[in-house]
Amino acid sequence: MKQALGIREVPKATTWVTLSLQHLFAMFGATILVPFLVGLDPAVALASSGLGTLAYLLITRGKIPAYLGSSFAFIAPIISAVSLGGPEGAMIGTFFAGIIYGVVAIAIRAAGLNWLLRLLPPIVVGPVIMVIGLGLAGTAISMAMNNPETEAYSGLHFTVALVTLGVTIAASIFLRGFLSLIPILIGIVSGYTSAYFVGLVDFTPVRDASFFEVPDFIIPFADYNPAQVFSWEILFVMVPIALVTIAEHIGDQMVLSKVAGRNFLKTPGLHRSILGDGVATMIASFLGGPPNTTYGENIGVLAITRVFSVFVIGGAAVLALIFGFIGKVSALISTIPTAVMGGVSILLFGIIASSGLRMLIDNKIDLGEKRNLIISSVILVIGVGGAFIQVTEELQIAGMALATIIGIILNLVLPGGNTKESIESMFEESNEDHTAA
Template identity: 70%
Template sequence: MNEQKDVGIKEIPRLDKWIILSIQHLFAMFGATILVPLLTGLSPAVALVSSGLGTLAYLVITKGQIPAYLGSSFAFIMPIIAAISIGGPEGAMIGSFFAGLVYGIVALIIKATGVQWLMRLLPPIVVGPVIMVIGLGLAGVAIDMAMNDPVTESYSGLHFGVALFTLAVTVIASIFFRGFFGLIPILFGITAGYLFAAWRGIVDFSPVQEAAWIQAPDFLIPFVTYSPSMSIEIILIMVPIALVTLSEHIGDQMVLSKVAERNFVEKPGLHRSIFGDGIATVISSFLGGPPNTTYGENIGVVALTRVFSTFVIGGAAVLAITFGFVGKISALITTIPSAVMGGVSILLFGIIASNGMRMLIDNQVDIGRKRNLIISSVILIIGIGGAFIQVTDTIEVSGIALATVIGIVLNMILPGRDRVKTSAEMFEDMSEKKESSNDGAA
């Protein structure tokens, strides 16, 4: 049987194949990337444009050597909502900008000193429970959108029925669809839920009819559309989340390295990939979009197709930017009922929490050890319980940010820390697992 030939990182596919492969990546990122702005009140069109521009910047900074796509980060959903409640969307952009700066600072330190200190600061026993807090902390948001009529803000059996139908289709697509279609269950769920909601009469199509085909998104540009103002409270809410997403970033780089059989952490270097991620988030903050992060969905597409070409990733980024300027598409996205988004969010937010648990399992963290049990327990209760520290009358550290800081402190002061593996050792372990898996399959 003939095996499909891999498409190399620097290889440019034939034009027709190039377009089709880029569209696959667009579909893979589309559902999740527009979900974040829809949940937070930001513009989906701006999110698409900032996602595309951020990905192109990332490819340039990493010298076109890492086939990664960047989209809206789920980890920042709650912080963005909190920031908007304090300083509006403009305030959230200020927080996003400083979160991107953290990436840049960490990249410079890694360039000078290596990555070991970051792995020691953010081991799985800290990051795993914090990721669980991110998912579980959003549970109420998902249920409210699923059960309540957004007009009356009270329980609606009709809306809950739409949400459950959307959830059911998403679950079926996740379990039974194979190949590329199995990578886009969110898109299937949203599409099916939207059609069902339209049939039940809760979709208003007037914005689509009124929108122009070519239309600039509602950008939020500092010193152009608004005058930025500093808010320490917003910075304290959003900046600590960058520490969590940094750990996720390292995990994504290790997975990509395993899939491509090239150690991206060493070359072009983790400092370049982290810096690229930070620049993408800064670009997004200058336009009014949510922070960006490398997308597991697109890593899945790379693993499935064995197409590693960064030109294909760049093509998807150009398509995303183009879609952001198509007014009809942007208007169509805004007509998606909250019940539909609530349905997919029930699954997605649960998956975020489960991924935190998976991080503990994959890294063989022994929760039976008192040290690990204490750290994880305190992080979960502090984060989900809504604890906060009132710094001044207007500044408080709360939720995920407080849980992250306390988790880091506990990990540093409690005795019995495990030795942290180097990036080379982690890559070697993953390669050995892959080889043993292949031997077993043979």
């Protein structure tokens, strides 16, 4: 299929903004949902995603048209980190997660990629991704069913959540073209409208907000002393999840390479792409935003429009940064009822769990083999069941972090793993020299 715009082509001024807005809308719903769930400022998430994407484009030498937004994998770890050290503690964990990206990028540059894929094969990553979605299921249901003021069941709130969920599902299945890429945003708008008509929306914050308003940044050394909020427990909660998101990043790069007809793992190189992701995450930690990751929604936009221009992606990043400083937008986001976000989350968290299952299927993982069955079973029960190891009185390894670590250990020590074949199958398509038609 012929591309509309090449990676380094600059669109005409009359269409540039429209094409960039399209990418902004594609990532908007998911990017603001993450900070909404973990208690961070959505305006900061928008600003940090814009800055992070610009940094990513710079580090990858303007050769990879990828947009970075809030990572769902870190929702539960951020919530745990906030309970341990407040939002500032979560930023410490986010920073060190970004450091892991940098270390992995250096290791890939020096030793190649196979060692990482042996450490994180599909049989480990797939179940851990399922844990991410299933572990958040309780949060989604609580938001959908309960009145946030009384924390008791509310039929009214649950009805709004079901309307939101129904519209989101319908938009995903029945809409075509660009609208099919923004079902989350359509669902949120529809749910918000229904919530307004039943009296769950208060526009007072929007009326009181200034048009221009600096987001609620959390700046190290200005707002807090990192040394005073640092704890090993926070690191053990958040840092291991970086290994999972790195594996997801590799998958995104493979898909993007296929869509664009380029081998981005080779040029400019996966080490640059992972480094860009890590720097974007560290930028978020300096501002008070959630960790960033490459967005599949925006890859979908690229696949449909065939507009691969990094200038369009950069335009979307600049628009996101601008939106973060518009007080009316931030205030409007804050008025979205939790029931609306709960309704959307039911689908999103389920999709995350299902994507882990899809990874197992796509990579032809045979759960009839005892080795694979044991690894996946242990990861699922430990991760979803909430197991933890109390290392010291203050240090605890729990949830997804523990499940990831145990999954890696089991994969390394149990006999029978054919890593050579799995690595070759993962790169079968990405190593071809695709040529855009």
